Amino acid sequence: MNRIFIASLGVLALVHTSLSFAENANGKQLYFQRCAMCHGADIKGTGPLAHKSSPPAPDLTTAAFKKRLSDYPGVIVSSVILRPNGDLIPRTLRENGVKIAPFAWGVKDFRDLNQYMTEVIAKAR
Numbered sequence: 001m002n003r004i005f006i007a008s009l010g011v012l013a014l015v016h017t018s019l020s021f022a023e024n025a026n027g028k029q030l031y032f033q034r035c036a037m038c039h040g041a042d043i044k045g046t047g048p049l050a051h052k053s054s055p056p057a058p059d060l061t062t063a064a065f066k067k068r069l070s071d072y073p074g075v076i077v078s079s080v081i082l083r084p085n086g087d088l089i090p091r092t093l094r095e096n097g098v099k100i101a102p103f104a105w106g107v108k109d110f111r112d113l114n115q116y117m118t119e120v121i122a123k124a125r
């Protein structure tokens with residue numbers, strides 16, 4: 001009885017993990033299509049375009065950025081919406097011949113992207 005219960009918990013955990021993974025596939029895809037060429041697959045500023053701009057794409061897994069993110073959880077989403085660095089990003093993409101298709105962001109897309117990046121940053125050391 002106990003063993004069956006424990007085994008079914010294991011199955012539930014698996015189902016849950018794959019569900020949250022599936023939910024987050026959108027965030028991961030957005031990140032890889034629109035951010036990773038600069039910020040890198042590891043979000044450490046290691047993408048091929050990271051050093052094509054001045055300043056370069058920062059490592060977003062540092063203790064300093066983790067603190068910034070916890071003090072101000074909107075920092076990722078607002079960096080996309082408010083574009084605090086003006087035309088630096090579109091210009092860097094243009095100068096390096098990298099085209100990213102225009103995209104009509106929805107609230108869910110911002111949440112998914114934010115969740116994906118926040119999780120990777122939290123796990124990074």
Ligand code: HEC
Pocket residue numbers: 031034035036037038039049053054055056057058060068075076079080084085088089090092093
């Ligand atoms: C062309 C390269 C490039 C692309 C593409 C790019 N970034 Fe950046 N990103 C930068 C650079 C360079 C900076 C540092 C700019 C500065 O300090 O003014 C930066 C800074 C940031 C920061 C730090 C902001 C802060 O206030 O500390 C965040 C968060 C960020 N980017 C998120 C993203 C997200 C999310 C995407 C994709 C939707 C993205 N970036 C796409 C180059 C890029």
